[in-house]
Every structure is written in structure tokens, then in C-alpha cells.
Amino acid sequence: MSSTLYRKYRPQCFSEIIGQQHIKATLEQEVKMNRLAHAYLFCGPRGVGKTTLARIMAKTINCQTRESTASEPCNECESCTAINEGRSLNLIEIDAASHRGINEIRELREHVKFFPQQGLYNVFIIDEVHMLTSEAFNALLKTIEEPPAHALFILATTEVHKLPETIISRCQRFDFKKLPSTELKTRLMAIAEKEGASIEEDVVDTLILRAEGCGRDAESILGQLLSLGEQRITWEHAGLVLPRSDRVLIEQWITAVLDKKIDSALSLIQQLINEGVDIERFAQDTVIVIRQKMMQEISDQNMDKGSILFTFLDMLIQRMPDIRKMTEIPHLPLELVAVEMVLNRATSASHHTNPVPASAPQVPPTPGPGAALIHEPLTQHHTEKSDHTIQTIQQRWEEVLDYIQHHAPSLSFVLGVAQPIAVNNTILTIAFSYKFHQDIINNQKNKAVVQQALRNVFGVVYDIRTIASEEKPIKTDTNKDDVLAVVLETFEGAVAD
Ligand SMILES: [Zn+2]
8 A cells, every 4th residue: 555655646747746846947947948968867865756757757758749848748648658657668767776787787788779669768767876886887887978869867876975976977967855844744635635534734744754854755654544544544543553652651751841750751761762762753753742732732822831831842852953963872862851841940930949059060151062951960959048139139230141141142132121129038039121021031931041140140049030110019018008098098997807
């Protein structure tokens, strides 16, 4: 079923091919102008349409009904049909992976001499051309150096660096790219629909992640999903086919991190390692799940939860590239995300104070890898009084702003027009002139930046309270009493309770 699907929906003309815009445009132009090269070199990752495009090219230039100014094959004439059915004598395909020797190329050279049986060109597609032996390359080189006018070569390779420069320089080269996920997604959804099934968007997203820009893999996985025979393919179905990490583990890990249960979060990662789960896949799947959750919270107007999930997602995405780099300890970035989340949330979300002694090692404000790593060892949290007065904090506020300028320039503006107005042990109150500035700093992630800055300057983790200038928090009680007094006076009443 899976390979059938790939063949069934194989693009039959230029317009059906997704991605590779510049390559299509150039080739179509050459076809229209009748200015073909004798040899083309298609380089790029596997499964992105190199041989498909090569066949379309062969079909187009041999199409019997094509107008000279048209660039698409008719797919109906005898020549097109023969190529589509794999029985054309005008199209010779050689898989160099299994035919790498000199003899195959000699045979090819004999064939090159013949005139096309039908149509105008004999097209030779040599796939995985880098596999040829050096003898075979030399023979091929002679052939493409002086080809007859009716012969056209299309060499395809995933490893162009293995080709002799002499071959490369003889060809018009095109570098194919991985397929863009948006176009791939549209295509997969369309195929599913044609096959009478619908597929959940998240499943398609996962599938595309798995396929890593390879159209052939993506369609092959889709084929397996469709062969389950379900009308609507959900995550649960996908779990039967996609070699994805266990959804339950993903949910458990997310919950542990959000609940600040660092021990569980870390031991779950250990479990992944023990079970040989592919860490990168786990992270990719986790990204998809967190995104789902975040979207849900936002559409439910739960902005606080949405914002926490946003931070989580953001941290995870930023660390994803590290997973591949850390071949020895690919799980380390996940651990860091967990610790970072727990620390950030411990310092910004909670209302109990969590000061860190001034003697704790200070993190220098240097950006770069590792700068946003663990800010302090977890074990160093203990309750100790901060003896900084509000005057000290105000005097050194510039230093705080400097730090923020480095790490989050947009926030430094907001804080530049704000003022620290009160400190009570580790509770620092900052006053803002505008409510919307206050809101910005109240955002979990931004607040964490401010806390980190404060910690960097003062060695203390402050619990930040914010007020906007219209509020008068210090005199609140007095005001309330005053109002009450006025009311009582006016109505000559008394407080009943
Ligand atoms: Zn045709």
C-alpha cells in the first residue's frame, strides 16, 4: 500500500511537483526555448523529487503533441503513455548503486549511438551516479563530452562531493532542497482526501517531522496510516504506525515539569535513555503536544497557563538543535529545559520567597551557549534575609538595566521608565507609569528576566510585585478607612460588623 501510494500519486507534470521552484522554472524555460543542456546534474537529499523531475523532463521533450512553446507533457500521447507505463525505449534508467561497473557504462555508450525509436531524445537517467567506479566515470565522461544531439543525460546523486570535478563541470547542475513542510502538508492532506480519509493536523505535522523533508518517506508513512482503513486518522492510530515516542511518557514529562517535580522530570528522562527512546523524536513529539496544549489554553482564554506553556515551548525549541550536537549526552538539553522551567517558575510564579545567598556563584551576563543554563544549583535555595535597602536598589538600578539591556533589550525600555519603590526582605515592589508596562513585566518569562538581572546584581532572588501608578498600595488601608469615615459621616451610620 505504502509504495503503491507513492507511485499512484507520483507527479506527472511540472506543475504537480512541490518545492524546487527555481529548478522547475529553469527547466521549463529551457524546454520552451528548446535550449537543452546535454547533461544535467540533479543533486540533493533523497526523496525530494530528483528522478521524478528527470522523468517528467524526459516525457516533456519527447511528447508528441506538445506545442513547441509549451513546457508540460500531455500524458496522453503514445510517447507519454509509454514513459508513464515504464515501457519506453526513449528512457533508459540506470541505478548506479547496483550497476557501478565499466561494462554497464560501455553498454550505455553503445545505446547512446542509436537514434530514438520514437520521439526526439534518448534520455539516460543515472541515479546515485556517485556510486560508479572510477573506470566507469571515465567512460561516462567520454560519453557526455561528445554526445550525439539526440542524447540527454540526467545524473542524480545524493552525494555530489563524491563525483569527479570533470563530470560536474560537464553538467548543468541543480541543487534540490528538502521539501517545504507547508506544501508537503497540503499535498498529504489532499492525498488522504482522495483516498477517502481525513487525517488530524497534528498527525500530519508529526509525520512531516519524521519524514524530515523527504516526500517519499512522508507518502510512504501516509500510505501505512491509510492502510489502517480508518476514515479519520487520529493520534492513537498514528501511534500504531509512526515510530514515535510514547505519548504517555510525553504527557508525564510535561506534567512533571509544569508541576515543578524536577525529580520525576529527570527520572523520566533517565527512563527514556534506559528504554532506548530516540531523544530527538521524543523532543519533537513533545513540541507538538505542548503546542496543542498551548493553543487549547489560549483559545479557552487561560492566558496564564498559555503563557507558561509558551515559555516551555520556547525553551524546548531553542534547545532542540543541541540534542543533535550532543551525541554523547543527547538528553542533556531536555534536562536543562526541565531545570530551567522549574527554576524560572520557582522564582517567578511562586509567592513564597526563595532567596539565594549573595555568595552563590554569579552568572556573568555573557550571551552565548550556556549563558541561559542553570542559574544556580537547586540545593543552594534556602531562606536567608536580604539586607539591601530600597535606596541601595535604586542606586544600583542602572546595573539591573544594563543586564537587561544585554539579555532582553525591549524590556530595558519598560524598566527604564519604572521605579523600584519598596523592598521588604525579598519582596521587591516596582512601580510602573502605565498599566500595559506592568502587564509586560508580569508576564512569567519577562519577570524571570528581571529576577535574573536582580539576582545578578544583588545575589538575591526577589519576588517581584508590580503596581501601576494609579494604584496607591502603601496607603490602601488608610484610604479605605478615610472613605469609610466619609461615608459614615455623611450617612451618620456605624460599622455594623
Ligand atoms: Zn505526450
